[in-house]
Amino acid sequence: MVDRVDSNNNSSSAASRMLVDGAESGILLFGITPPRLSTAPERIREITAATLARLDVLDVDGLALYDIDDESDRNPEERPFPYLPTIDPAAYHADYLGGWDRPAVIYRCVGKYTEAELRTWLRTSDTGQVLSVFVGASSKDKTVRTRLSEAQDLRREVRPDLLLGGVAITERPEEHLRLLAKQEAGCAYFISQVVYSADAAKSMVSDYYYACRERQLEPKPVVFTLSVCGSVKTLAFLKWLGVHVPRWLENSLRHAEDTLAESYQHCLANAQDLIAFCRKLGMPFGFLVESVSIRKVEIEASVALAAEVSALLGRGRASA
Numbered sequence: 001m002v003d004r005v006d007s008n009n010n011s012s013s014a015a016s017r018m019l020v021d022g023a024e025s026g027i028l029l030f031g032i033t034p035p036r037l038s039t040a041p042e043r044i045r046e047i048t049a050a051t052l053a054r055l056d057v058l059d060v061d062g063l064a065l066y067d068i069d070d071e072s073d074r075n076p077e078e079r080p081f082p083y084l085p086t087i088d089p090a091a092y093h094a095d096y097l098g099g100w101d102r103p104a105v106i107y108r109c110v111g112k113y114t115e116a117e118l119r120t121w122l123r124t125s126d127t128g129q130v131l132s133v134f135v136g137a138s139s140k141d142k143t144v145r146t147r148l149s150e151a152q153d154l155r156r157e158v159r160p161d162l163l164l165g166g167v168a169i170t171e172r173p174e175e176h177l178r179l180l181a182k183q184e185a186g187c188a189y190f191i192s193q194v195v196y197s198a199d200a201a202k203s204m205v206s207d208y209y210y211a212c213r214e215r216q217l218e219p220k221p222v223v224f225t226l227s228v229c230g231s232v233k234t235l236a237f238l239k240w241l242g243v244h245v246p247r248w249l250e251n252s253l254r255h256a257e258d259t260l261a262e263s264y265q266h267c268l269a270n271a272q273d274l275i276a277f278c279r280k281l282g283m284p285f286g287f288l289v290e291s292v293s294i295r296k297v298e299i300e301a302s303v304a305l306a307a308e309v310s311a312l313l314g315r316g317r318a319s320a
Helices: 007-012 014-025 041-056 089-096 115-124 148-158 175-184 198-214 232-240 247-255 259-281 296-312
Strands: 027-032 062-065 104-109 130-135 164-168 187-194 222-226 285-291
Touching: 014 027, 014 130, 014 187, 014 285, 027 222, 027 296, 041 089, 062 089, 089 104, 115 148, 130 148, 164 175, 175 187, 175 198, 198 222, 198 259, 222 259, 232 247, 232 259, 247 259, 259 285, 259 296, 285 296
Parallel strands: 027 062, 027 285, 062 104, 104 130, 130 164, 164 187, 187 222, 222 285
Antiparallel strands: none
């Protein structure tokens, strides 16, 4: 990691420009999970080179690096895919992504880390290129090393210039009130859980937008996460994670001849719907197209979806 940068330069940093300027017309991020912790260094370099080659053809504003945690406490049912630890996203960014010259959103599941570990990372992160999203515990009963509120206080003390984001769960009742509380705690933007119900996302954004107007606050950008679903097992995993998939869509995905193609078209339709809605409302927004599968066909579908969303945002032709 780099030495601490001068916080006075933050107003002109790439991260700030992306967040402040990009959200009017629509931010576009591409999200990935770092390689598994057991992966050999040479293989990590191969995976990273392939990822950067794919990203090179996309007009995205930044890269999101997920922090994976064991969330078995959130759901007593068996996890459709086993939990496999991955490389710390901050370490992956520092050690392997030197070829990435745009901003990176580094997720931090803060409950995994001690206060000392978070303090060290905050002190050494480059706020010119790095943003973060702090994620709290997956359930109220989970034992954690650092609570979300403690991590937010620590960031305010150590690195107030680090642009901090929060998680938005569009289907959760009264979510707009949680967004307001996170905004008060220092969040400059929000990234949603995977969206498969545009109606739920629009309702949350509408509630948040008008609550901000009531309180004479500037609404912060909401970035909607899109994720293709390549199989019935992936659909089960989305539901296990708490993603609301409307029953009619679940039926369509289960009975489709090509589940991946069906979900792809739905993600694209949701993007069109949300772009029109946010622009009409005057709400700053964006999209995060995630690629978390190891299957080549799903990775390629994610890249193609990002290219099409880029075109919908007015950035040129969908060429991927």
